[in-house]
Amino acid sequence: MRPRKAKKIVFKSAEEMPLMICSVGHQTHNLTGAWRNIRPEIDLERCIKCGICWKFCPEPSIDVVDEWPVIDYDYCKGCGICAEECPTKCIAMVEERK
Amino acid sequence: MSPEAKKEKKFALTLPAEELMACGHLACQGCGATLAMRYMLKALGQKTVLCIPACCWAVIDGPYPYSSLDVPIYHCAFETAASTATGVKAGLEATGDTETTVVAWAGDGGTFDIGIQALSGAAERNDDIIYVCYDNEAYMNTGIQRSSATPYGAWTTTTPVKHFKNRPKKDIVAILAAHRIPYIATASVSHPEDFVKKMKKAKDIRGTRFFHVYAPCPTGWKSRPEDTIKLARMAVQNGYFPLYEIEDGEKTTVNLKLKERKPVEDFLRLQGRFRHLKPAEVAAVQAEVDARWERLMRSCAG
Numbered sequence A: 001m002r003p004r005k006a007k008k009i010v011f012k013s014a015e016e017m018p019l020m021i022c023s024v025g026h027q028t029h030n031l032t033g034a035w036r037n038i039r040p041e042i043d044l045e046r047c048i049k050c051g052i053c054w055k056f057c058p059e060p061s062i063d064v065v066d067e068w069p070v071i072d073y074d075y076c077k078g079c080g081i082c083a084e085e086c087p088t089k090c091i092a093m094v095e096e097r098k
Numbered sequence B: 001m002s003p004e005a006k007k008e009k010k011f012a013l014t015l016p017a018e019e020l021m022a023c024g025h026l027a028c029q030g031c032g033a034t035l036a037m038r039y040m041l042k043a044l045g046q047k048t049v050l051c052i053p054a055c056c057w058a059v060i061d062g063p064y065p066y067s068s069l070d071v072p073i074y075h076c077a078f079e080t081a082a083s084t085a086t087g088v089k090a091g092l093e094a095t096g097d098t099e100t101t102v103v104a105w106a107g108d109g110g111t112f113d114i115g116i117q118a119l120s121g122a123a124e125r126n127d128d129i130i131y132v133c134y135d136n137e138a139y140m141n142t143g144i145q146r147s148s149a150t151p152y153g154a155w156t157t158t159t160p161v162k163h164f165k166n167r168p169k170k171d172i173v174a175i176l177a178a179h180r181i182p183y184i185a186t187a188s189v190s191h192p193e194d195f196v197k198k199m200k201k202a203k204d205i206r207g208t209r210f211f212h213v214y215a216p217c218p219t220g221w222k223s224r225p226e227d228t229i230k231l232a233r234m235a236v237q238n239g240y241f242p243l244y245e246i247e248d249g250e251k252t253t254v255n256l257k258l259k260e261r262k263p264v265e266d267f268l269r270l271q272g273r274f275r276h277l278k279p280a281e282v283a284a285v286q287a288e289v290d291a292r293w294e295r296l297m298r299s300c301a302g
């Protein structure tokens, strides 16, 4: 799995900022899962491990863990592409409550 | 399949596993341009430098000092993607680095319109860069204004329903082919295996290489985010956006041959930007697609 959930970096003064224009890393502190209205839920009983959901996720927030697809809800924006493209239709989009 | 056998089964990866794009980026839900970037980096790997002018991707990546990509990015002015890439390539070569792939990554506005002069210059000099235009068919980053890549019939904020765009999309691939550069390809986010294969091929060619990538935009097309892949696939299958490559400006190969093409109407009806089109106008779109397809077939024949 990739390194995730980097901390947000706050420069307290101009002196603390790097002199060169360079990136300090990912903005994985930005938990885009908060954007979601509907949440994909995979029924692994019916999953055939075809990899199509992983291939088409634009975040990408579907990981492969022990050869199974696992959605990282901290980042999934709920676009629904995985559910639409899954050939066995084993991903359901359910309303997000809260 | 028995549960035990399924447990043993490997998860099928049809693309390279390496992930150079991180979560937390700022793209809209269902963004096609984001997928295009993910696939390109899978094909090119980490020894890549990107030059990105003003476009959605200049924002998606994240505000300074963060970046969602694991490769260096040079943010440049709107009209300068190609010339910036040329300069970066020359700079790397001056330091003895001949390996790193330099990519200019621009939207359709930055390519078809304002960036075409710099692109034409680089192509004419045959500078050693890969230029990728991800085409969402309008200026999306600034709020959906028409570009010369906007197709006939489409609504945008500058081509409102009463005055929808009544000119066809500019044929950028033909313009590049006229420069006789070594490699040109079209690609679609619905066919990532084809995209990755062609990008890997391009990586090993020297000179100017150009990719035109179809990248649906739910926000600008007024389509459902879950339909992004479906729309891109329909466009490929009905001949609206055929997948082909042109080598040395001459040899045209269609990568996905179509026995029969489906009507474009179903594709148009899934997008709010075409909702106003009357049957005669849909027929005009179909006629344009048919004519383009015929032209492509003729160029393949020789």
Ligand SMILES: Cc1ncc(C[n+]2csc(CCOP(=O)(O)OP(=O)(O)O)c2C)c(N)n1
Residues within 6 Å of the ligand: B033, B054, B055, B056, B057, B077, B078, B079, B106, B107, B108, B109, B110, B111, B136, B138, B139, B140, B141, B142, B147
């Ligand atoms: C010289 C100049 N003119 C105008 C702009 C404003 N601007 C920024 S992004 C953009 C639209 C980009 O459209 P496109 O290249 O299609 O990329 P997209 O946003 O659709 O991804 C415009 C007009 C600018 N940054 N610089």
Ligand code: SF4
Residues within 6 Å of the ligand: A042, A046, A047, A048, A049, A050, A051, A052, A053, A054, A069, A085, A086, A087, A088, A089, A090, A091
């Ligand atoms: S697309 Fe569906 S069947 Fe295929 S791996 Fe994903 S969840 Fe399983």
Ligand code: SF4
Residues within 6 Å of the ligand: A040, A056, A057, A058, A059, A060, A061, A062, A071, A075, A076, A077, A078, A079, A080, A081, A082, A083
């Ligand atoms: S809903 Fe969209 S963002 Fe969430 S896992 Fe599926 S494809 Fe990825």
Ligand SMILES: [Mg+2]
Residues within 6 Å of the ligand: B107, B108, B109, B135, B136, B137, B138, B139, B140
């Ligand atoms: Mg655009």
